Amino acid sequence: MEPKLISSLDAYHRLKLDADRLNRQEFHLKYLLEQENRFERFSMRRGDLWFDFSKQRLDQKTVDHLLELAKARETVEQFRAMADGQKVNTTEQRSAMHMDARNGSHPEMNQVNQRIRSFVQDVGDIFSDVVVVGIGGSYLGTEFVYQALQSSCKVIRPLHFLSNVDMDDFAAVIKKINPQKTLWVVVSKSYTTMETLANLAQVTAFLKANHLEPRNHIVTITAKGSPGDQSEAKSSGEDNGDILASFHMFDFIGGRYSVTSAVGVLPLSLCFGYPVIERFLKGCGDMDQHAGNAEPKSNMPLTAALISIWNSHFLEYPAQAIIPYSSALSRLSPHIQQLYMESLGKQASIYDSRVEYPTGVIIFGEPGTNAQHSFFQLAHQGAPFPIDFIGVLSPGSTKIWSTYQGVTNHQELWANLLAQTQALALGKTDDNIHKVFEGNRPSSTIVIKDLGPESVGALLAFYEARTVFEGFILGINPFDQFGVELGKTMAKALRGQMALKNGSPDHQFDVNDPATRFYLNELFKAGRD
């Protein structure tokens, strides 16, 4: 028998009643936090990652009802089906095998990794810098890991990123590199991504202007047999002369889950060395094991997914912030923003029905303490939203130049992290209404041991598994992204109009929307000045 959508489950309706209950003043977080052993009961650990949801607005009854949702949706079974390679990406009839990219079980992917390992060894000192040319899932995960590992691992070759189709990005990148010593890694599964190909056109022209052969400076990460696939072309006798080498990515791993495939492994290995990235993969794999094998009630990413559903569906928070108290993790929020919003921003269920409840919320964030000096005013005294606070026990940079007021800067970060979770939860009364803090603002605290590759891998895989679990529970497909297609189609039509005008200045734009016509005319007028 097929599991039903959660809105038709008894547990769902019990949770609605739970929300009514928890919304009463007597269940304010300041009282919930006084429950006996609350921290022990509502926190978990796996290896070097702690997940603490004791400051969420829930009690044991809520947790039990949430676990019923998970059970009724056969969530762990779905997760294992994914691990077994079943076609859990139902709308596209594909498997979702990002976990195989790090557990060594997939011969083809192992082979790609072995080729990457050899390639990185062979590169020697030919290249001093690497530019990753890719957008969205072909770039955000790699950028996050690059930023995260820099303080704990030696950078052999710096990475640069060319994502947006903006010449300012290109101009900024070429200012930083020596063209003779730079390798360009072009990442596109289909090799039809407009932004990436437009940037590749700039790269090729730039190399030629510098009297360099593209074939000596460009490698691709792409699907087998795509127009950018060198190895395939070679084996069929047609040498794709513009490419030094190709590394395969596979249609059973979506962009936003692809950082542990060649997409991330090649550039990150060029940067930190393959052994470091192997440790990163191990950290991911360890969290995958936990997600696939732990009982629901002690399963960290599953619990995090249930809390996300509790907050968005029942307490009706429309957004969630992710605030890492570590600058090394400053690109975590943009990466999870993509991972989560692209995976769960869906309106149709896997049963082809319209889902009548919210599916995915807005994710945003900046590192702490910066965020405290930016938007935390609204967090404390405006419309509330739940927050994931992320702490790192051992700092990245260990050199201490000075202490201030008796503490190190790293301790100062922690004093702020801990103070914020309490201030948001507890609040404060005051005779001056402008100084009243209502409190009752929920948060989770996620702690990793350090900024080493294993910890960063565990953190990444935690959020990946959380996202996948949430999709399974909600009954939506976390692996497709049909919502990006309409804009692409419409952009194509406009591009055609622009190309016609470039070819013949008298061309009158054939577009219906008066605003669009106006802007096109202004754009071409400005171009003539």
Next chain:
Amino acid sequence: MEPKLISSLDAYHRLKLDADRLNRQEFHLKYLLEQENRFERFSMRRGDLWFDFSKQRLDQKTVDHLLELAKARETVEQFRAMADGQKVNTTEQRSAMHMDARNGSHPEMNQVNQRIRSFVQDVGDIFSDVVVVGIGGSYLGTEFVYQALQSSCKVIRPLHFLSNVDMDDFAAVIKKINPQKTLWVVVSKSYTTMETLANLAQVTAFLKANHLEPRNHIVTITAKGSPGDQSEAKSSGEDNGDILASFHMFDFIGGRYSVTSAVGVLPLSLCFGYPVIERFLKGCGDMDQHAGNAEPKSNMPLTAALISIWNSHFLEYPAQAIIPYSSALSRLSPHIQQLYMESLGKQASIYDSRVEYPTGVIIFGEPGTNAQHSFFQLAHQGAPFPIDFIGVLSPGSTKIWSTYQGVTNHQELWANLLAQTQALALGKTDDNIHKVFEGNRPSSTIVIKDLGPESVGALLAFYEARTVFEGFILGINPFDQFGVELGKTMAKALRGQMALKNGSPDHQFDVNDPATRFYLNELFKAGRD
């Protein structure tokens, strides 16, 4: 007679009915866009900035009712009172004079600017790099403008930013600079900001380790008479020996409105030269003139404020995205996030009553087209939120290495911007439910002529005025930020506990919260490893 809160106004209730009406299918944006002359009626221009709200979910009747709100709240009058120096920051009994920082009307601020101009001239080639040490409003605006102007203006001295109290930030900054040739600009109004002083302690130790005199390398931007004020100390006979020079900021300009005061003018002038920043101030001043003098119905930032209220109060969108199709504007969203969420995330009215309606929403964003490959899936097929699309007619980098598919990269950006506004508004039917786009997603389009200092100034002042207008209409004070205080107080207590433990390892933490105690112990355990 005192104006009332909007919820007690007739127009407010008419707008509630408008919202019921606009929520009906027959008012889907695809039909609204067919209204005659809609683009002409619902777009405006001032100088080189266009504001187009034709793709918002409203009609003339709605606009009229919104304007009634503005009128009843005496919004323009409040704005003029602000311009006249009246104490519109009522909770702190201060004026809000950020506009005076750019219209040359304030003798003391003019004097500061003249001192900055001379200082920048005198610096000559003593310093090759400038590090801004500051957080929140002491940094986000400057960073935005620095990023924005780089493609159109020559960088004389690069800026670097040290904001977070994380040694990784400090380590990253000192890797990029030559200590002998670096000027550190420390920005703190009160000179009590913990993060900034902790970073200053690192700077001082670092300079000494490099056998350099802090007094030759550190300038401060601070309030007259603060502990960091060199000029004041000098005039009273006590030389503040650690500081080369001080430039004053004033309590009548809050941090988030301060980029056109010494806070931004000093570092940006060191970077681009004073004349460029004068042009930037002129661009701001021109928009201020418009905001203060234009009739409500043709007042761009006032209209933008009313639309924001329409979207958050009546159509009940909980967030808004800002998506600039220009990498040069990539730090616009974080800056406006602070400006807006800190100004409007309030629960108490200026009449000391609890405001029972939402006041300020979440602002987030990344540049387009990157955002399209990240969270736009949710924008198209998940819970909708309004978006400000920002376009730039003339590109920053004018060198074209190559075209692709007949268009330049700059044209490709525009094809995407225009396509997205249409795709979000119109939607698309499909037999496959996973490919259905419901459309009816509202957006505004804001266009600036180029990335020159005047245009960037106009864009900044547009958002500042919009924010202030929104506060005036909502009846809240957009200039205070009491919501950040509780966390600071609690952090202070924790810092004290840490300092005790640093002094005496046997110290038992005196904290009530078991989670906090646990993390403190783990933190100190990790520190011993």
